[in-house]
Amino acid sequence: MRINKCAAVTVGVVLIHSTLALAQSGVSQTDSQSSRLEEVVVTAQKRSENIRDVPISITVMSEQFLDEQGITDVNELSQLAPNLVITASPSFGAVTMRGLGSGNNKGFERSVSLAIDGIYYGRQDYLLEALADVKQVEVLRGPQGTLFGKNAIAGALNITTGQATDEFTGKLAVQGGDLNRERARFALAGPLIDGILNFRVSHDQDKKDGSVRNSVFDLDPADNPHRQNVDEFETARDIRISRLKLHAPNWVEGLDINFSATRAKVYGNGLGLQLIKAEDYTLDVFGRYDPQIEADNSDHQGSINQREDTNRIGNSYSLQFDYNLGDYLLTAIIGHSFFNRDQMFDADMGPIDAISLDIDDYYAQSSAEFRVASPQGEWLEWVAGAYLFDADIIGNSRLFLNTSKALEIVEAARTGGVSPVGRLANLLGLNNAAAASQNNDRFFDQNTRSLALFGQATWNVTDKLALIAGLRVSKERKVAQGILAHPDALSDIMFNIFLGEEGYDERGDRTEDDVSPKLSVRYNLSDEITFYGTYATAFKAGGYNEQAVTKDNFTFEPEQASTLETGVKTRFYDGAATLNIGLFYTEFDDLQVSLFDGINFSVGNAATATSYGAELDGQLIPNSWLVLGASIAYLHARYDEYPAAQCPFTTESESGDVCDLSGRELSRAPEWEVSFAPLVSLSRMIPLLGESIPVDIGVGITMTYRSHLYTTVDLDPVASMSGHTEVGGGLKLAGLDGDWEFTVSVKNATDKTILLGGNDVPIQPGSHAGVMAPGRRVFAEFTYHL
Template identity: 30%
Template sequence: MIVTFKNTLLLATALTAANISLASARIIEEVIVTAQKTSQSLQDVPISVSAVTGDALRDANISTLSELAVQLPNVNFASEGQRNEQVYIRGFGTNPFNPSFESSVGLVQDEVFYGRAPYFSELPFDVERIEVLRGPQGTLFGKNTVAGVFSLTSRGISEDLQLYMEAGISEHGGTKFEIGAGGMVSDRVGVRVSALNARHDGQLYNYFIDRDEDSFEYSAARLKMLFLLSDNAELELTALTGATDSNFWPNQLYILGDDTREYLQDFDPNIEGDGFDYSMSANTPGTADKDTNTFAAKLSIDLTEATGAEQLDMTVVLASTDMQVTTLADLDGSPADIATIFVDDDYQQYTLEWRFSGRTGAPFGLGEGVDFVTGLYLFKSDYVFHGGFVQGEDAADFILSDDAAQLAGDLALAIPALYALTLTQRDQRYDLNFDRTSESASLFGQFTWRLTDTISVTPGLRMNRETKQADVAGTLSCESIVPVVGGLAPCTFGLVLGANTYELNDQERSVNDFSPKLSLMYAPNDEINFYSTMSVGFKSGGYNALSFSGEQLTYDDETARTIEFGSKGRFFDRSLSLNAAVFYTEFEDLQVLAFNGVFFDVRNAATAVSKGLELDWQWLSPWEAFSLSGALGLLDSYYTSYPGAPSPVADGQDAEQDLAGREVAYAPESSLTVSPKLEIPLGDNLGIQTVLDIVYNGDKYTDTDLDENTKVPANTKLNLRISLGHISRSWAVTVGMKNLTDERTLNAVTDVPFFPGTYYALQAPGREYFASLRLDI
């Protein structure tokens, strides 16, 4: 599939210039978003935004953010349809394999910012709307939004009582039950309760220990209470809790080297390296359990009458959230017991946002008025990580393997002595302890100055001060089972990992950053506008939680600067909407994860560029039964400077390369979604709806070193669903198939510790049937 900028821009220009009006009884409904912290039409937001309603998510049986991302231009997760927190926008994002690595994509839910990437794997429920903002959003959303923002809004409390229920089943043990109910229970008090339970066995089977490896169960509940304190003030309280229990981690060994295959056949004669057969062979029954709790209070006061202003609203959002994660996984992913990894995370966060928004007259009498939002934001988090590696029973035998000799390099001659020493030791492990406190305070402001009835300018600025304090320690331990002359002998596990004991306390860094923004919009009429936006995003540096030696402990701040030109229009009596944006972004001191032979260090990769185009459309055809929606993304993301980048393992241990001019991982050059919809009435009250999603994603690398074996080829997948329901949408029965043609693809390919030249493969889901029953009254 070949798509060019030229063809796309010609299409947009032709539609803009067209002077044709097709009479139609249908019009595209206006979408209200809060991308600029005020409610406004999506058409009036001068940035590239995708907005998906909760009804659209439910109609498509989309349960995860990663499943949604597949259908959005220039948005990628490291998985498709699976729970995953590796999210990338325009080629840049988040890799959670080092726990100290902060997200480049922000997550906001009901106006609360969440500062840890694992929140992305929570399943959304009782959703009103999901907005995806592309490009740096530092002015209004703060740090760690250099690539963009996911903003989720749950259903609010309605004036009338409402009930929503959905029950669904799918292949491979999938079940889902969701409920939401509430409304005003008196003149002054309202309540809404919602809950979700979802489980799935997945398709990946571990025949070595006889269990499903992609199995999970997720349960969550939300309580909202609304108090109308007066005619001008209201208080909303929210409590949200979620729990995930899952097997871990769902990776298959892929492309086994001959030496690795020969070694592992002693443990499993049927060992294979096929990453496309949904089977694996690992000896450790891994787990990943996560619990989250969030409490928020939102106070809204209309100060217009009290102050005599044209319009003035005050909003205070106070929130706390905590998350506990416990993980155990087979580090080598094989039937041999070489090493396991364990993690215990404890995260607590407190935030306060106090802002004012409204409208005032034009300054100095110039123009038609100003819309503004300004405020104060305080953030504090405490993150405690305890994790490490435990040597397995087969580690000593592994030392005699050809893979170990390759990893040892020049020290291969010492392997016999290392093996003999290993036989004299037991309970070998390496523990990492990381304790980080982050505090930041921000002042932000943005105003839209309507110079004329067609021209407006929007400047904005955020000033932020952040301080991080950290204690970092690594402890290598083992027990000698025979007397050692002259004291303790070195632990061989440390020699294999390149690890030693260290302790660095009271580390501290502070930084001031400024995130400005400037937008200019020209709207000749209510149906079309043209805009340009320049913005800056900031991502703070920090401390490496997985340093094995105390070296390379720190990494620097990351900055993104972008310029974007776009247009948003509605044509043919609002039967067609077309939004387009072109962008150019420069990243300085880009933060990346580099594989160190065992796990991932955080480093800075100098500079990178991301440029491209995003286009989305919706068309209600003259034939009332047919409509068409879709999105196109074109992307060119590459390093402009990256000396000392990690090389593919085939180049040798600790080899480096210069990636200047090479593409960035997780940045396919093109992505396209086309969704034709057919709606046919059946009598006066019933209707049947058929939707086919055609989803194309270009090829992409899935590891920083751009190893050819980690490149996932381009692919096209089809999703089909058929719904029968009431025309008021009060109820619907849906059946469908995801990945209709059972296209076998990989989500990600990465290096396996201990086995150079062998890879982990995370396989994308194959064909899956589903059915659901929904009631919404």
């Protein structure tokens, strides 16, 4: 089903009208209804505010809500927030919001900003730390350039974690279940020196086996020299996040000091790629090295001959000063973070020892933000400040090519009737005597320095009407060096034939200026109903392509976005219901894309794109034993102009083929998303049960429908996922005093086969590998609260 722009707006207007009619109808809750939804406070505008006062589309998830829904993985946030798609693992991380995201390239900035406790983090690797001791997740949709900076062109994730307190609090949670999962969460907070220094220590550890069986594990190493020391199951992980927080209240009158130190150790053993479509010649040549090879995407079985370990170790530190100068609040936040990350990847995606990739990255960032916030409740409220950011990414990688094995693949394609594509045909003319193992060496060093001045003011014209204006002025400089080298003349020849590589030592120095304004209007029809309208812009810097195969593809240009959004936020039934509706229209210029053409990666700017749609979410407590949560999102995200896009890599592909994707949808942009999450207290619903068993028994279900989406930029139908519904649920037992909980949860209860991402198998036209979501899993967790 398709809805055009006018229809989408009409639907939104009807929904808003219906909401007003319901909220003003005078219907009140029954006398037996005593539950209310808590007021939601967010920090989306650099100060604590009621969510209804923030004129943007926001989804907020508290720690309690995440626990009740059994959310234990950052990827699962996608099931609860409209128009949000997260794919994160130790090997790879990506976030798409309203159809916009960033490709996998070290030179790319992020499209969705990630902030944890007020600190911006410039790499998606930090996604795996987002739920460690989490207190609240704010999903801010649409450009957030004014207050969140240059890397919030599609939106922002604003995370708040547990704080040091002057009273002893804490919890201990342990979880086990399928995939030998062992998850432990510990947090303790309280006064270290009464009235002088408070603390909080936390540790989150999540360890599990992989969900994709590697059939190469069955091979006898003595008879199969290509078989390395592989694990039986891929996608295993071991994530350990430890954090210390210190809070010094009033060492100086009016001054609060907060310090945080985080240690992260992340391990994973591969993406879990498996063939989702294979040409006969692929099955033939791979079958010579693994007789169990197949292309069944539903059996969670892959076949790679090389270990794919990823290890990341890093530390993060922050220091925040809050000083009350009269009625004004002065804030300074200083942060520093770094990590080392090494990864091995079986780049031929199969059991043959043809291509492998070794990656070693170092990343470090430092930031400082200084701001002043005026008193709240005045006729004019404002926040203004300055932001400085410095980051270094240093990457070393080496691609290993066993030329004789690559020739074997190309020859198998030719024998199978597939004409080798482009440069691959040249491989057939090589002398086998010269077909030894070769490698390239790639080095990338990029420094980014940014300075921004920002401000936002709210003019409370009347008790009901407020006008909001914001502006961010930024300057960014990037200095980069990229080196692509080959250790000898033979490697130089081989990689030129194989990948079209031409060695280079290229340097770049670019400076970009940006002005991102924001204008909003907010109208409070009543204390419970707020209308808003917003115009905002955002900017994502250009930069340098770490994966360039020649110096001519070393740079790419900045990306711009502007959006119009309007909506209504309501709270009614005496606080027992909320309903929020947002309509948006966003235009993107020079959209940055990264794609794999079956032979190498390319980076560029894809002309223009438009994203518009509607988002609706709400909660309702109809009685004392039931809580209903639901959301609906419609998204129309299309390329306006993209006449020279890459074509899918097929057996009919010709060298230099381009496809016109103008008018086609963006990748990872489903047209419809619908979620429904009821929570039922059986103890309250059945009085006899509550009287006979001194615990609260609850049942929760999460159902998320997502319509068809493509997972690759070239919109290859093989790497797409049809419309599907993912179902999860849980049974919860809790002490009446709230001091303990026992939860049994199930993920993907219907064992649905879900494609998370796909790619062409290198040098094998028509064959594809993909990453599948795990099947049904059941977990049990016990939590004790101090």
